Amino acid sequence: MSIKVGVLGARGRVGQAIVVGVNAAQDLELVAEIDRDTPLETLVEAGAEVIVDFTQPGVVMENLEYCIAKGIHCVVGTTGFDAQRLEQVEKWCAQDGAGHVLIAPNFAISAVLTMVLAKQAAKYFETAEVVEYHHPTKLDAPSGTAIHTAQGIAQARSEAGLGAMPDATEQALDGARGARVDGVPVHAVRTRGMVAHEEVIFGAQGQSLTIRQDSYDRSSFTPGVLVGVREIARHPGLVVGLEHYLGL
Amino acid sequence: MSIKVGVLGARGRVGQAIVVGVNAAQDLELVAEIDRDTPLETLVEAGAEVIVDFTQPGVVMENLEYCIAKGIHCVVGTTGFDAQRLEQVEKWCAQDGAGHVLIAPNFAISAVLTMVLAKQAAKYFETAEVVEYHHPTKLDAPSGTAIHTAQGIAQARSEAGLGAMPDATEQALDGARGARVDGVPVHAVRTRGMVAHEEVIFGAQGQSLTIRQDSYDRSSFTPGVLVGVREIARHPGLVVGLEHYLGL
Amino acid sequence: MSIKVGVLGARGRVGQAIVVGVNAAQDLELVAEIDRDTPLETLVEAGAEVIVDFTQPGVVMENLEYCIAKGIHCVVGTTGFDAQRLEQVEKWCAQDGAGHVLIAPNFAISAVLTMVLAKQAAKYFETAEVVEYHHPTKLDAPSGTAIHTAQGIAQARSEAGLGAMPDATEQALDGARGARVDGVPVHAVRTRGMVAHEEVIFGAQGQSLTIRQDSYDRSSFTPGVLVGVREIARHPGLVVGLEHYLGL
Amino acid sequence: MSIKVGVLGARGRVGQAIVVGVNAAQDLELVAEIDRDTPLETLVEAGAEVIVDFTQPGVVMENLEYCIAKGIHCVVGTTGFDAQRLEQVEKWCAQDGAGHVLIAPNFAISAVLTMVLAKQAAKYFETAEVVEYHHPTKLDAPSGTAIHTAQGIAQARSEAGLGAMPDATEQALDGARGARVDGVPVHAVRTRGMVAHEEVIFGAQGQSLTIRQDSYDRSSFTPGVLVGVREIARHPGLVVGLEHYLGL
Numbered sequence: 001m002s003i004k005v006g007v008l009g010a011r012g013r014v015g016q017a018i019v020v021g022v023n024a025a026q027d028l029e030l031v032a033e034i035d036r037d038t039p040l041e042t043l044v045e046a047g048a049e050v051i052v053d054f055t056q057p058g059v060v061m062e063n064l065e066y067c068i069a070k071g072i073h074c075v076v077g078t079t080g081f082d083a084q085r086l087e088q089v090e091k092w093c094a095q096d097g098a099g100h101v102l103i104a105p106n107f108a109i110s111a112v113l114t115m116v117l118a119k120q121a122a123k124y125f126e127t128a129e130v131v132e133y134h135h136p137t138k139l140d141a142p143s144g145t146a147i148h149t150a151q152g153i154a155q156a157r158s159e160a161g162l163g164a165m166p167d168a169t170e171q172a173l174d175g176a177r178g179a180r181v182d183g184v185p186v187h188a189v190r191t192r193g194m195v196a197h198e199e200v201i202f203g204a205q206g207q208s209l210t211i212r213q214d215s216y217d218r219s220s221f222t223p224g225v226l227v228g229v230r231e232i233a234r235h236p237g238l239v240v241g242l243e244h245y246l247g248l
Numbered sequence: 249m250s251i252k253v254g255v256l257g258a259r260g261r262v263g264q265a266i267v268v269g270v271n272a273a274q275d276l277e278l279v280a281e282i283d284r285d286t287p288l289e290t291l292v293e294a295g296a297e298v299i300v301d302f303t304q305p306g307v308v309m310e311n312l313e314y315c316i317a318k319g320i321h322c323v324v325g326t327t328g329f330d331a332q333r334l335e336q337v338e339k340w341c342a343q344d345g346a347g348h349v350l351i352a353p354n355f356a357i358s359a360v361l362t363m364v365l366a367k368q369a370a371k372y373f374e375t376a377e378v379v380e381y382h383h384p385t386k387l388d389a390p391s392g393t394a395i396h397t398a399q400g401i402a403q404a405r406s407e408a409g410l411g412a413m414p415d416a417t418e419q420a421l422d423g424a425r426g427a428r429v430d431g432v433p434v435h436a437v438r439t440r441g442m443v444a445h446e447e448v449i450f451g452a453q454g455q456s457l458t459i460r461q462d463s464y465d466r467s468s469f470t471p472g473v474l475v476g477v478r479e480i481a482r483h484p485g486l487v488v489g490l491e492h493y494l495g496l
Numbered sequence: 497m498s499i500k501v502g503v504l505g506a507r508g509r510v511g512q513a514i515v516v517g518v519n520a521a522q523d524l525e526l527v528a529e530i531d532r533d534t535p536l537e538t539l540v541e542a543g544a545e546v547i548v549d550f551t552q553p554g555v556v557m558e559n560l561e562y563c564i565a566k567g568i569h570c571v572v573g574t575t576g577f578d579a580q581r582l583e584q585v586e587k588w589c590a591q592d593g594a595g596h597v598l599i600a601p602n603f604a605i606s607a608v609l610t611m612v613l614a615k616q617a618a619k620y621f622e623t624a625e626v627v628e629y630h631h632p633t634k635l636d637a638p639s640g641t642a643i644h645t646a647q648g649i650a651q652a653r654s655e656a657g658l659g660a661m662p663d664a665t666e667q668a669l670d671g672a673r674g675a676r677v678d679g680v681p682v683h684a685v686r687t688r689g690m691v692a693h694e695e696v697i698f699g700a701q702g703q704s705l706t707i708r709q710d711s712y713d714r715s716s717f718t719p720g721v722l723v724g725v726r727e728i729a730r731h732p733g734l735v736v737g738l739e740h741y742l743g744l
Numbered sequence: 745m746s747i748k749v750g751v752l753g754a755r756g757r758v759g760q761a762i763v764v765g766v767n768a769a770q771d772l773e774l775v776a777e778i779d780r781d782t783p784l785e786t787l788v789e790a791g792a793e794v795i796v797d798f799t800q801p802g803v804v805m806e807n808l809e810y811c812i813a814k815g816i817h818c819v820v821g822t823t824g825f826d827a828q829r830l831e832q833v834e835k836w837c838a839q840d841g842a843g844h845v846l847i848a849p850n851f852a853i854s855a856v857l858t859m860v861l862a863k864q865a866a867k868y869f870e871t872a873e874v875v876e877y878h879h880p881t882k883l884d885a886p887s888g889t890a891i892h893t894a895q896g897i898a899q900a901r902s903e904a905g906l907g908a909m910p911d912a913t914e915q916a917l918d919g920a921r922g923a924r925v926d927g928v929p930v931h932a933v934r935t936r937g938m939v940a941h942e943e944v945i946f947g948a949q950g951q952s953l954t955i956r957q958d959s960y961d962r963s964s965f966t967p968g969v970l971v972g973v974r975e976i977a978r979h980p981g982l983v984v985g986l987e988h989y990l991g992l
Contacts, residue, residue, distance in 0.1 A: 021453070109372050110450070110457040117365045117459070124357050124475065124494070126936040127880060133945070136871060136909065141916040165880065167934050172885040173923035176932040181917070187931040188920040190911050191947030192870040193712055201877070202358070203935030205269070206468030209358040211365070212458040216689055216712055220454030227372060246372070374688040375632060381697070384623060384661065389668040413632065415686050420637040421677070424684040427669035435683040436672040438663050439699030440622040441960055449629070451687030464937055464960055517949070605868050606946070606953040613861045613955070620853050620971060620990070698854070701765070702964030705854040706956040707861070716950030723868060742868070 005229055006032035006048035006072070008063055009055035014077065014221065018052050021222040028229060040066045050229050053078050061085065064101065068092040073100035075228035077107055077221065081240075090238045100232050104242040107224035111145055111198065112242045114213040118200045119152040121209060123160030125202035128153045129178070130186045133197040141188035146198055147181050153200070154182030253477055254280035254296035254320070256311055257303035262325065262469065266300050269470040276477060288314045298477050301326050309333065312349065316340040321348040323476035325355055325469065329488075338486045348480050352490040355472035359393055359446065360490045362461040366448045367400040369457060371408030373450035376401045377426070378434045381445040389436035394446055395429050401448070402430030501725055502528035502544035502568070504559055505551035510573065510717065514548050517718040524725060536562045546725050549574050557581065560597065564588040569596035571724035573603055573717065577736075586734045596728050600738040603720035607641055607694065608738045610709040614696045615648040617705060619656030621698035624649045625674070626682045629693040637684035642694055643677050649696070650678030749973055750776035750792035750816070752807055753799035758821065758965065762796050765966040772973060784810045794973050797822050805829065808845065812836040817844035819972035821851055821965065825984075834982045844976050848986040851968035855889055855942065856986045858957040862944045863896040865953060867904030869946035872897045873922070874930045877941040885932035890942055891925050897944070898926030 005022050009015040010033035022030045031046035032038075040063065043051060050073045053063055057080030067074050069092070081089075081103055093099025106112060122128055130153075132146040142150075165184075169177060178185040196215040201208060224242050231245045239245070253270050257263040258281035270278045279294035280286075288311065291299060298321045301311055305328030315322050317340070329337075329351055341347030354360060370376055378401075380394040390398075413432075417425060426433040444463040449456060472490050479493045487493070501518050505511040506529035518526045527542035528534075536559065539547060546569045549559055553576030563570050565588070577585075577599055589595030602608060618624055626649075628642040638646075661680075665673060674681040692711040697704060720738050727741045735741070749766050753759040754777035766774045775790035776782075784807065787795060794817045797807055801824030811818050813836070825833075825847055837843025850856060866872055874897075876890040886894075909928075913921060922929040940959040945952060968986050975989045983989070 108455055109452060110455040113369055113372065113457055117369065121361055121365065124361065124471065126471075127934065129933045129935065131875060131931065131933065136947075137912045139912055139914045141913045141920040147917075165934075166936065168881045168883055169885045169932075169934065170883045172932070173891075173925070173930070175919040175921060176885040176923035176930060177919065177934070178922070178931060179917035179920035185933070186917070186920060187875065187922060187933065188913075188916070189873045189875065189929070189931065189945060190871065190909075190913065190921070191873065191945055191952055192910065193710075193716070193947040193949055193951045195712060201933060201935055203880075203937040204357060204468075204471040205937055206463060206465045206470070207356055207358040207937045208462045208464075208935055209361055210458070210460040210462070212460070214456045214458070214689075215454060216456075216691060217454045220452075220689070222454070223372065223374075223452040375686065377685045377687065379627060379683065379685065384699075385664045387664055387666045389665045389672040395669075413686075414688065416633045416635055417637045417684075417686065418635045420684070421643075421675035421682070423671040423673065424637040424675035424682060425671065425686070426674070426683060427672035429669070433685070434669070434672060435627065435674060435685065436665075436668070437625045437627065437681070437683065437697060438623065438661075438665065438673070439625065439697055439704055440662065441699040441701055441703045441958075441964070443960060449685060449687055451632075451689040453689055455689045456687055462937075464939060468937070604951055605948060606951040609865055609868065609953055613865065616990075617857055617861065620857065620967065622967075700853060700964075700967040702961045702966070703852055703854040703957065703959045705857055706954070706958070708954040708956070709951065710954070711951045713950045716948075718950070719868065719870075719948040 002027050002029040003229060004029050004031045004047050004049045006034060006043045006046060006051040008034045008051055008053040011035045012054055014054040017219050017222055018054065018225055021226055025226055043072060044070055048072055050075060050232055052225055052229065064089055065092055068099040068101065069096065071098055073232040075225060075232060076101065076103045077225065086238065086240065093237050100236055101238045102228045102232055102235065102245065103240050106145065107221035107242060108215055109224040109227060110213040111215065112224065113246065114198055114200060114211050115149045115152050116243050116246055117211050118149055119156045121202055122153045122156035123162065125204045125209065127165045127203040128184055129201050130184060131189065131199045133189045133191055133194050135194055136190040136192055138190065142179060142186045146186050149198065149200060150181035150184040150186050154184050250275050250277040251477060252277050252279045252295050252297045254282060254291045254294060254299040256282045256299055256301040259283045260302055262302040265467050265470055266302065266473055269474055273474055291320060292318055296320055298323060298480055300473055300477065312337055313340055316347040317344065319346055321480040323473060323480060324349065324351045325473065334486065334488065341485050348484055349486045350476045350480055350483065350493065351488050354393065355469035355490060356463055357472040357475060358461040359463065360472065361494065362446055362448060362459050363397045363400050364491050364494055365459050366397055367404045369450055370401045370404035371410065373452045373457065375413045375451040376432055377449050378432060379437065379447045381437045381439055381442050383442055384438040384440055386438065390427060390434045394434050397446065397448060398429035398432040398434050402432050498523050498525040499725060500525050500527045500543050500545045502530060502539045502542060502547040504530045504547055504549040507531045508550055510550040513715050513718055514550065514721055517722055521722055539568060540566055544568055546571060546728055548721055548725065560585055561588055564595040565592065567594055569728040571721060571728060572597065572599045573721065582734065582736065589733050596732055597734045598724045598728055598731065598741065599736050602641065603717035603738060604711055605720040605723060606709040607711065608720065609742065610694055610696060610707050611645045611648050612739050612742055613707050614645055615652045617698055618649045618652035619658065621700045621705065623661045623699040624680055625697050626680060627685065627695045629685045629687055629690050631690055632686040632688055634686065638675060638682045642682050645694065645696060646677035646680040646682050650680050746771050746773040747973060748773050748775045748791050748793045750778060750787045750790060750795040752778045752795055752797040755779045756798055758798040761963050761966055762798065762969055765970055769970060787816060788814055792816055794819060794976055796969055796973065808833055809836055812843040813840065815842055817976040819969060819976060820845065820847045821969065830982065830984065837981050844980055845982045846972045846976055846979065846989065847984050850889065851965035851986060852959055853968040853971060854957040855959065856968065857990065858942055858944060858955050859893045859896050860987050860990055861955050862893055863900045865946055866897045866900035867906065869948045869953065871909045871947040872928055873945050874928060875933065875943045877933045877935055877938050879938055880934040880936055882934065886923060886930045890930050893942065893944060894925035894928040894930050898928050
């Protein structure tokens with residue numbers, strides 16, 4: 001039996017890709033495409049069980065309030081959630097006791113998995129560094145994902161009782177050893193042609209383990225959204241971050 | 249408080265490296281180095297809590313029988329365990345109810361983790377392939393590790409209900425698409441200078457995830473042995489394969 | 497002083513990208529955009545020195561005849577050139593003694609350079625293998641580029657007097673060691689999400705050299721076309737293949 | 745017909761490896777192994793055509809003076825050559841008009857080729873960065889090889905009239921974008937288990953080219969020394985740096 005899915009923001013760039021993705025999945029059935037002028041009631045009439053919301057900060061709260069009240073689960077990629085908004089969503093979920101909401105800043109499953117797997121592997125290695133590669137029009141360095149990954153590694157090392165990494169560097173050009181994020185060196189490469197790529201390099205005696213993620217285009221969020229749609233029934237309440245769905 | 253460790257086969261090539269590794273670890277204390285002419289009683293006198301056995305098939309069973317009976321935990325890299333031997337070890341463990349034995353064919357932690365992480369990641373991707381790289385004097389292709397990795401991926405895909413991978417190849421040179429291990433393509437590269445390396449490549453819409461393991465020299469088993477020594481107290485009975493210790 | 501460029505097929509998908517590329521280059525000046533309904537005379541009136549032709553096999557010969565006669569140099573990515581057509585173009589070039597034509601099947605400069613650099617490096621290494629990665633909707637395996645690369649390596653090895661590569665494989669799963677192209681193993685990986693990628697791995701005692709090329713999207717031909725436009729003045733007559741322009 | 749080779753410092757760690765390498769090469773014949781107590785005359789008696797010198801700064805000049813005078817070509821990996829010594833060697837070469845000497849600080853052919861190929865490729869790409877990977881006991885960052893590679897790239901870019909690389913970074917953690925060597929970002933990763941590895945990443949529209957070099961162990965100088973032995977007859981006078989032999 002397939003899951004009945006409604007897409008909010010179905011005419012947007014991302015929404016269109018989600019529509020294609022849901023249509024292509026044999027275990028999912030697209031029952032409603034909602035855009036600015038479509039009333040939310042359409043979702044109930046169509047029997048939607050899960051909605052995917054890639055709309056705007058200005059309308060997403062209204063969407064969520066409606067869907068939670070109607071018992072429709074919500075997979076949300078729309079931005080603009082601060083602590084206050086998250087608290088409000090949590091309340092709505094608690095109210096009827098049956099709200100299921102996933103809000104994730106990053107649905108690229110390979111990027112989320114890199115963070116999750118790196119956290120698991122971290123405690124087995126003496127050293128860990130992160131190298132990320134992006135196009136040269138990116139404004140920040142390192143990327144938010146790389147910083148987040150490094151923080152996860154640092155936390156895992158700390159929990160495992162690992163101390164500072166060995167590093168005998170005595171003579172260095174400024175910047176050569178990268179930026180330190182909670183003690184983990186992070187290097188940012190800016191290369192014309194590349195999109196978004198991240199590599200975590202772990203080292204132990206006589207060996208290394210590398211986990212690398214490559215995003216080649218903007219459609220890379222689709223598989224992660226579909227994981228959300230398929231798994232949300234098992235995750236009551238508000239969950240922030242796709243990593244909590246990866247069952248690892 | 250440190251763990252008291254005895255090394256059996258301490259004069260062997262591997263044993264020597266283990267001795268160095270145990271001595272370098274602050275949470276471990278080397279209390280006995282056993283070789284051909286050293287009586288096993290030395291272990292009890294020295295208060296060994298865990299032994300590491302890299303000896304010979306001809307003596308390992310005797311070592312295990314003695315240690316299990318004395319309540320000493322056993323981390324074993326010695327080869328030659330068939331079903332009959334494993335059954336015997338299991339019986340010894342059950343007899344006194346307190347036997348802890350880890351027998352592992354591969355202690356290279358990066359290689360074991362690659363298998364474990366690949367199994368976890370497999371269900372989130374449409375495609376998965378394995379490429380392994382070894383020196384050209386290797387006799388078998390693909391490597392046992394690569395075959396084992398592919399089998400794990402295939403099993404994870406099957407459990408997740410994933411079907412055959414997409415592959416539109418119509419016109420191919422013989423061998424171009426690699427060997428199939430339970431449906432997973434495996435490619436073996438033989439390159440002078442390389443040692444032992446394995447790469448798993450997962451693909452989903454717009455992205456890929458790569459897990460790569462490099463072994464640079466023969467000392468790469470040491471970190472995995474130390475994981476065994478540190479964790480064996482929590483794993484009663486006989487465990488075959490380091491992956492079961494990785495808590496993933 | 498900038499080079500005056502005309503683009504033929506300027507409304508096509510590729511032509512549009514070329515127009516953008518020429519406009520963005522400070523040393524090039526776009527003087528004419530020719531499409532189906534634009535007379536070729538526009539080129540002369542606009543003072544075009546070089547044209548870029550990404551049109552159709554049905555019109556390209558007429559375009560070339562006209563331009564060569566007018567002393568305009570031609571950078572051509574249009575397909576459909578067989579031996580007879582190439583001979584004809586060569587004659588036109590010889591006729592006025594001043595024809596300059598570059599016809600290339602592949603303008604992705606990173607791919608062309610991979611072939612060129614691999615040929616140079618080949619003679620210094622005992623082993624060489626090619627691994628190519630493409631999306632799973634590709635019909636042929638290995639890719640034409642990978643086959644061409646392997647042939648170049650084989651030729652360079654042969655010219656340097658290198659014999660067969662060492663390979664002790666005795667026991668192999670069918671296909672594990674890849675396809676053989678003139679003795680060079682070539683492996684084809686098919687991964688969802690990837691576009692077009694090729695890796696050449698050379699091995700010598702204690703070391704390896706890897707040359708890797710990644711194409712992330714269809715605009716990757718632009719830089720190579722601009723190399724053609726900038727260099728064509730130094731290459732009289734007909735040249736087939738961008739590699740001959742790379743001055744290596 | 746094979747080349748007759750003498751090895752000076754034949755009992756040293758490096759010398760022994762050279763002896764093995766020469767013996768394994770079908771086109772080379774080992775005719776003399778010289779060590780501290782062997783008179784240099786042995787070389788002449790044995791008919792040595794080329795010597796390989798991996799000795800000490802204290803004896804190498806004497807060795808070279810003797811060999812050059814006797815018309816024996818010299819491939820030298822011994823360290824300690826300053827400007828004054830090089831000038832002296834040059835004089836000896838000029839004196840009899842037939843001196844052939846190659847002095848190289850780095851005989852790892854994959855590392856030398858990486859520099860050479862990177863210099864060739866540099867002018868075709870908008871961006872170039874270097875990432876090097878070494879064991880964490882290395883004292884300097886980046887490695888001398890990486891600095892040398894970056895300088896070569898910077899020079900090639902300058903000769904081709906390329907300006908500064910695009911980099912929109914506005915907000916960066918200190919060190920994230922690496923060290924700048926003549927404008928080329930260089931990143932140094934320190935990973936337990938690794939030996940010596942270098943990667944050059946070039947980017948252009950829609951594509952990237954990566955040249956990577958891995959040294960797995962200390963024997964990696966042997967192939968480069970053999971190139972020197974085979975090619976030195978074609979290179980009269982003093983040549984400093986194996987790259988000048990690579991015919992690129």
